[in-house]
Amino acid sequence: MGIVGNTVRSARFRRSRWVLTAILCVYLVYTLIPIFYVVTASTKTNADLFGTFGLWFSDDFHLRENLVDLFTIQDGIFLRWLGNTFFYALTSAIGAAFFALLAGYAFAKYDFAGKRLLFALVLGAVMIPQTALVIPLYLLFSKVGLLNTPLAVILPSLVFPPGVFLMRVYVEEAVSDEIIDAGRVDGAGELHILSGLTFRLLMPGLATVFILAFVAAWNNYFLPLVVMSTSDQFPVTVGLAIWYASATTGSGGNLLFTVVMAGSLVSILPVILAFLIMQRFWQGGLSAGSVKA
């Protein structure tokens, strides 16, 4: 492999490969160090957290105690937050993937009036940070009485413009027009064609949208911070931030930074797990053989 005149053995190729590898390594370190810090910090006592080197473990391995604290402080509210986050993220991701599938499929395979304009709107929406919409959403939900309910977090998360864009591109690639036409000639309706003939071809794309929406909803902070007002509705992000604030001011009594760190660690694990589970959907090539290769 290599660009013409720039073969694997050439000095230029080797030089540019080294440069690229070095850049990627810097990026990797940049990404991993904070995570590693979270790992080490959550195994320390509060005293060691500030008294020992940040990027290595201290002699006093305190992870178990920190975890026990994490799940017992304030009657185990952390578990409740974890459950909330899981519920918000899962429903948001399923819903977002569902709507992205339908919208992307329509954009990819149907002609309708206003298609270009609508797609331009979708692309435009990708550019708008969700944070910018939080205040209008707050006012809206306060009018319809949805504040401090799960819907206040879930409904806005169902709108996932990058997912629509991704699904459109994916459907265009993975589903040939002739398969759809063959289904029509066979007498199947449009929804039946989607669910029975093309859905499984779209699994890799759908898994991608699902995981992106899942992570976005899992990490969502500002929206729930604004629309949720009671602690029992908080997701992990908001809960930990509030604990962190109390730890900083020292007003939380037994709330310690190490517990916040342990909480961060625990809240990362399900996302990693989700990635591992979704990985099996990324084994493309499902459509091979449908049309002449």
Added chain:
Amino acid sequence: MAVITLSGVTKSFGSVSIIKGVDLSIGDGEFVIFVGPSGSGKSTLLRLIAGLEETSGGHILIDGTDVTDRGPAERALSMVFQSYALYPTKTVRQNMSFGLEVARLPRAEIDRRVDAAAAILKLEPYMARKPRALSGGQRQRVAIGRAIVREPVAFLFDEPLSNLDAALRVDMRVEIAKLHRRLAATMVYVTHDQVEAMTLADKIVVLDGGVIQQVGSPMELYERPANLFVAQFIGSPKMNVLPASADGRAIIVPGGKVRLAAPPPAMIAHLGARPENIVVTPPGQGDIDGRVDVVERLGSDTFAYVAVPDAGVLTVRIVGNDVGIAIDQPVGLAFDTQRLHLFDTRGQAVPAAAA
């Protein structure tokens, strides 16, 4: 099975008119082939019949019923696509039974039909395989099988053999001809391939620019093309055409004249002669003279390409391969006056024996 009638069918994509008024009647059990250059609207016309495209104007009737506003499912036609369009996640059996399941046929009936089609197409060993585990020819047969099991009123084929290699294409051509005889079904078939068109068709429809140029049996089109386009499109190598004008009992062509028994019509502008209707003579003894440019020996036939000043290069077919013709040799060419094709300035055919 089915009579399909198109009357005044038009189709535009946006402001671009693709099918410009097609009237066509396809008889019960007839094998009709659409031919024409790329972009002439063959596939579009087929898709209009299938109901996969909406007409912009005109009517489509199947067995006398106006189906113009009905979807593909209600037309009870089967279509075989160029890319086969098999359902990739389904096995061969599921590919063939899908349409029947949609139609909610009883399981036993579905199995009976699928097994029968599998037997006809020799697909039994592959019924549990997915399409990606099949060869091109096998995929093609599955696509045909999927069309057969629905017992449609007519079959539509869009270049079904164009993705196969030459040998397999010949086999499948014969298979399709047998299938047509066996099912006695109406078939509408799009192809680029002259041989497919000439051998399979009861009736050929020549399209150009979304307009039907001529409809007729293969031999009618070959013997009596209605215009220059059809004359040059049907037949391989294609018909030689020279500028011509009438002069008493002769036709004047570049470099000579062709003497006829009766005076030719006055309005002729082009003279057409098929390669096999020109004879090579010693120089000066034919109707016109030229110089041999290229000689192609195919064994059974030899094609001589003869450059004639002001008329271009004419193709001559000579039976056999021992013809004693060499490159750069000056030769004369004599036309078979019984088999000349004459055209007016608009390219329309003019009967040679006009009164």
